[in-house]
Amino acid sequence: MGGMRTFIIRRLLLLIPTLIGVSLLIFAVSQAFTPEQRAAAYIRGEPKQPDVIPNIIKKYHLNDTFYMQYYYWMSRLLQGDLGISTWAHIPVATAILQGIPASFELVMLSIPITIILGIYLGVLSAVHRDTIIDHATRFLAIIGWSLPTFWLALMLISVFYGQLGWIGTGRLSAAAETFATSGSFIRYTGVYTFDGILNGQLWITIDALKHLILPAITLTIIQIALIIRVMRSSMLEALSKGYTILARAKGLSINEVVNKHARRNALIPVVTLSGLLAAGMLTGVVITETCFNYKGLGYFAAHAAMQLDIPGILGFAMFTGIVFVIANLVVDVLYAFVDPRIRLG
């Protein structure tokens, strides 16, 4: 696996200029604001003396030249200082860290559903090409792709939470919330489904899972078209290849050829999609979490946008940029792993 190691090292080195570029872009966007506006990110607490803002501008070098400002901004960033959210009144880094477990829980539930169901439907569509099954699958996928996320979320809330009175929005129901924030419940990870098990309180886990179902379904319906579409065309290609025809000619059953020969090879392009899927999920949580009143990263970002919270939005953008760059790295490595032509070529 020597080739694999050099590939990973080369890819890690390429990460550095991209991350510097990402930070430069965010910094350039922040320059659209006046020093006074940017100073708001560093005001702690309520008291507002008249000289607070000039002092902050001086202290944080907000009026220096572009590159000096970038230097100071970057050194604060490397210490984890993204300023204070003017909406949540806590440091942006803290707000993001607090939001991660909730969004992690949600995304980690919907990604496997999206991928497995998407692959299944894509294969089904390709195997039954141009039949009613194919048309129906493609049509449903396009519908999911075209729906505004907020409408889907609001309709699901109205039907299941409102009319059927199933549960309420949020991460936990009131009783569970009270217990989970009390002293007798230790928040090891902040991910309620895990913490419930770790604390031996299975009902918390079940309650958290119940609240995850509809947001996860929303994300899945919006994203699944991407997987179905690519899986279908790559499966069609694999089915027309010489080796599948040979396998059929040898007398293997259709099921065997589809499952063992065609599908495995058709899966490769889907791996590259995971990067796009991650981006879609990061975008999807902004609207989904807002509608479901689910206090994760997306909820924070959406409210920061509504309240014109400059440090909040820029911090969130910076964070998604980093996550996305790393996700793409993982995808590239995975891709090289499943397809030797990439790492050796």
Add this chain to the structure above:
Amino acid sequence: MNISEFKRRIKPTLNEIGFTLKRIKKSPLSIVGLAIIIFYAAVALLAPVIAPPLGPDPYLMPHWGAGKWDPIPKPPSAEHLFGTTSYQYDIFYGCIWGTRTAFRIGFEVVVVALIIGLMLGSVAGYYGGIIDEVLMRFTDIIYAFPGLVLAMALVIALGRGLDNVLLALVLVGWPTYARVIRGEVMKVKGEDYVEAAKAIGCSDLRVLVKHIIPNAIYPIIIMASLDMGAIVLTAAALSFLGLGSGAGYSDWGQLVANSRDYITGTYGNMFAYWHAFTIPSMFIFTFVLGWNLLGDAFRDILDPTIRRK
């Protein structure tokens, strides 16, 4: 050029158009898509007839009378066909004139992003070297962000409003076009006919415009069609987050955002205000669906490498 010469020259083009139409007729989904887009184009054109403007600016939704600051959305009635949003904006009027806004958002963003992407992408693909390197590293950075998140940050920096939403979406969107065009140009520029054109002394500009771009443009035409829908969806999401056009402007996303505080209905009747978010959402959904169906069909029909298979 006389008439018969013109007829002779135009014949292959007409044949191709005829073949395209035949293919469209065979695909029921693309007909549905086309019908939806034609319907919306008609609504946009006839907006002044369907919903006569009542004020000096037709894009501002009618909003007056004693109860105009009543925050509770009202259900459909004879006076307000689709009901009203929070603060009594007429949903019917907003949806009809919002069609124009949707076309404007889609076309302006796609056309501007496509032109920028076409110019930079083809130059980078054709000449390579430092221009190419700079462009690719820059697109890498833009690619490092999910579109909606970067657009959110840009709109906050530029200031709220429809024009800034359009500008932000162009800034986020053009690198994708540039990248695809670059790849296509690199594929085409090694072809024999390009070498031949160079050998007989065509200028770089002529080779690029007459020989390379026409053969490299199909993938981005398809992309553009699918993008029309995606951009309208993103713009609606931005509006929902309160970053779109100002209150009262006819825009589908804005209509949903208007009633945002009332979307969950009343206690015991979650559907009390369903119309306020469902009707504008259905306009968004069908419009986007139309473009997606059309783009999906274009994919099979327009691409010269697979169109006759």
